[in-house]
Amino acid sequence: MRRLLLTAALPLMLVACDGGGDPVQQALRDASAERQAATVTDGEISGPAPVDHAAMGHGAAGGPTPGDQAFAASEAEMHRLMAEASGETVDQSYIAKMIAHHQGAVAMAEVALRDSRDPEIRRMAQAVIDAQTREIAEMRAWRPAG
Known part of the structure; x- marks a missing residue:
């Protein structure tokens, strides 16, 4: 209880x-x-629900599902941008990498808005776009103290 x-x-x-x-x-x-x-x-x-790997994007043969394929380009671009993002200090690198990460989140949310018909997914995707876009602007405006 x-x-x-x-x-x-x-x-x-x-x-x-x-x-x-x-x-x-x-x-x-x-x-x-x-x-x-x-x-x-x-x-x-009850205990945790069993993990349905097929529902998580791993098909029976272990290959990418159509859902995975919808996000492949935006995911690859986010990883590329994060790997290239750098700065002289930890602070500058953090900002550069987080901007790339947030841009990836926005791109993924845009795929969900484009392809999903589920109203709850569409609502969450729009909320991600709104919040992450606002945070990108905040990070771009950041300047090192000093």
């Missing part, structure tokens, strides 16, 4: 700590709360 209360309270604690302002964080909290609620049966918490 104690585990049940803790599991039920976790999403509420996350909201209280964060203030609920970031739409991406809110979407993650909402999804987490839904998953947690789905694991409660007869007052007990």
